Amino acid sequence: MGGWTKLTYPNAVKTVEVYDPQNGIGPYVSTELPEPRSGASACALNGKIYLIGGRLGDLGDAHKDNVFVFDPATQQWTEKAPLPTAKSFSCAVAVDGKIYTIGGRSNSSIFPKTVEIYDPAADTWTTAEGYMPEHRDAFAAAAVDGKIYLIGGENSHDGSGRSTVFEYDPLLNEWTRKRYMSTSRLHLTVAIVGGKIYVMGGSSGYLIFKVNEVYDPTNDTWSTETDLLATLAAHSSAVYDNKIYVIGGVEIVGNRVYPQPYEKVAGTIYEFTPPMTSVDNILTINPAKFSLNQNYPNPFNPSTTIDYSLLQDSYVKLVVYNLLGDVVTILADGFQERGVHNVHWDASDHPSGHYIYRLEIDGVSATRKMLLQK
Numbered sequence: 001m002g003g004w005t006k007l008t009y010p011n012a013v014k015t016v017e018v019y020d021p022q023n024g025i026g027p028y029v030s031t032e033l034p035e036p037r038s039g040a041s042a043c044a045l046n047g048k049i050y051l052i053g054g055r056l057g058d059l060g061d062a063h064k065d066n067v068f069v070f071d072p073a074t075q076q077w078t079e080k081a082p083l084p085t086a087k088s089f090s091c092a093v094a095v096d097g098k099i100y101t102i103g104g105r106s107n108s109s110i111f112p113k114t115v116e117i118y119d120p121a122a123d124t125w126t127t128a129e130g131y132m133p134e135h136r137d138a139f140a141a142a143a144v145d146g147k148i149y150l151i152g153g154e155n156s157h158d159g160s161g162r163s164t165v166f167e168y169d170p171l172l173n174e175w176t177r178k179r180y181m182s183t184s185r186l187h188l189t190v191a192i193v194g195g196k197i198y199v200m201g202g203s204s205g206y207l208i209f210k211v212n213e214v215y216d217p218t219n220d221t222w223s224t225e226t227d228l229l230a231t232l233a234a235h236s237s238a239v240y241d242n243k244i245y246v247i248g249g250v251e252i253v254g255n256r257v258y259p260q261p262y263e264k265v266a267g268t269i270y271e272f273t274p275p276m277t278s279v280d281n282i283l284t285i286n287p288a289k290f291s292l293n294q295n296y297p298n299p300f301n302p303s304t305t306i307d308y309s310l311l312q313d314s315y316v317k318l319v320v321y322n323l324l325g326d327v328v329t330i331l332a333d334g335f336q337e338r339g340v341h342n343v344h345w346d347a348s349d350h351p352s353g354h355y356i357y358r359l360e361i362d363g364v365s366a367t368r369k370m371l372l373q374k
Helices: none
Strands: 017-020 025-029 041-045 048-052 066-069 077-078 091-095 098-102 115-119 125-127 140-143 147-151 165-169 174-178 189-193 194-205 208-216 221-224 238-240 243-247 250-252 261-264 269-274 290-292 303-310 314-320 327-335 339-346 353-360 364-372
Touching: 017 208, 041 091, 041 098, 048 098, 048 147, 066 364, 091 140, 091 147, 098 147, 140 189, 140 194, 189 243, 194 243, 243 290, 290 353, 290 364, 303 353, 314 339
Parallel strands: none
Antiparallel strands: 017 025, 041 048, 048 066, 066 077, 091 098, 098 115, 115 125, 140 147, 147 165, 165 174, 189 194, 194 208, 208 221, 238 243, 243 269, 250 261, 290 303, 303 339, 314 327, 314 353, 353 364
């Protein structure tokens, strides 16, 4: 959605293109944005796509506060309550039914450190108390287990990337600094598969990268995976069926030199299959603590039961997620006695598809996948 296709202002576009990875169809054109927009943040929530802020192109003080919502079912755009702060190059992440819009670049070269929260049900915005630890824009963000991870970006106009990683807990409104990534960069993209965050591409100064680093929030560790097939920055990504699709961006051959003879806007789609992507295989169990069984029935409609066994009295948290990593519901969160437990989930209000349920006890977790078929 949106973006820009040339290197001179005004260069933002209204184009919306759709790619069907299951059938290999597309990209094909869908309903255009109400206005041209680049540098906007976007996220999906409850089957709708929210496009927030952005600007008309590469012009410093042309930041916007519009919020547009796209309904794929009706192919219609709707404008919602505006952002409290007009900005671009922020990140929007959905957690527990709300959208957290963090950081970015505002008018007059200001880098706001605020966390602004949108409630789609009420069409209202609030601002969290306190601020981000550092000014930041052009970073990437992802939500895992109800927490938001901010990765890379810049905090000035010199184009130098950062390697810092911050964890934000929306429930406690607390920030925690995490282990740095190896490559400092901005205009990067991230995707979540199997509870891990794949951080791909980006730029810093006159350099652009194809590196693919993987962050594991559970252990606060980094590893490397297969590089992108091209050097890319300002690209986007999405996950479908545990495969990562990297889309578009700016491709630069070699070092970046001004004026930009080696820079071009890319229209390529790359598919990457991370190792061990089957959620059925992502099962980490400590037999001294607990075991987690497959839900039954599975597939199910509209309800199912999840069984687990505790070998000692423990604090238990059982959470259901969709494949985007959003929390769907919390089935258990509290102290439980040793023994066999079963939890019933009624998914009448949720759409068909795969869901992930995760049981966490004393820092150890087990994860399985289930299928709702209506």
